Amino acid sequence: MARAGTPLDDYTEQVLSAVEEIPVGWVMTYGDLAELVGGGPRQIGQVMARYGAAVPWWRVVRADGQPARGHEPRALERLAAEGAPLRRGRVELRLARYLPPPGRDAP
Numbered sequence: 001m002a003r004a005g006t007p008l009d010d011y012t013e014q015v016l017s018a019v020e021e022i023p024v025g026w027v028m029t030y031g032d033l034a035e036l037v038g039g040g041p042r043q044i045g046q047v048m049a050r051y052g053a054a055v056p057w058w059r060v061v062r063a064d065g066q067p068a069r070g071h072e073p074r075a076l077e078r079l080a081a082e083g084a085p086l087r088r089g090r091v092e093l094r095l096a097r098y099l100p101p102p103g104r105d106a107p
Contacts, residue, residue, distance in 0.1 A: 008051065011039065015047040019055040025082040026098035027061045027091050036100065059098075065090035 008016070014037040022028050030041035030048075037044075041063075048060055048068070058075035061067055066089065067075030076086060085092040 011037070011043075012047050012051060014038075015044055016051060016055050019048075019052070019057070019060055021100070022056065022059040022098050025079075025084045025096065027059045027065075027079070027084060027093070027096050028098050029061055029063050029093070031063055032097070032099065033060065061091050061093075065093045067091075 015033060018033055018036055019028075028036075030044045033044045034041050044060070045068075048057055052060070056078075058067060058071070058078040061075075066072065067079070072089065076089060079091060080086055085095040
């Protein structure tokens with residue numbers, strides 16, 4: 001699925017598709033996504049930095065529950081509107097971390 005007319009490589013498509021599947025009010029960490037689609041958290045960050053505007057980017061957070069640097073106010077506002085549990089500027093991962101069902105392959 002090319003976004004905005006730009007063909008994307010398979011890895012980028014997998015990352016963006018996985019982000020699109022995060023339910024409203026839930027989050028995944030960069031590391032969670034890396035485990036799901038392969039690569040590492042920094043690779044996920046690169047994809048999100050370049051193409052994340054096309055998907056619900058605010059649902060991808062750092063390992064400590066904080067939103068991406070530089071986007072904290074907007075991300076926290078959107079997460080709060082979705083009903084994600086927040087505390088002190090972070091998502092409470094123990095309550096809002098989404099992990100796809102076991103045995104599910106990457107999108």
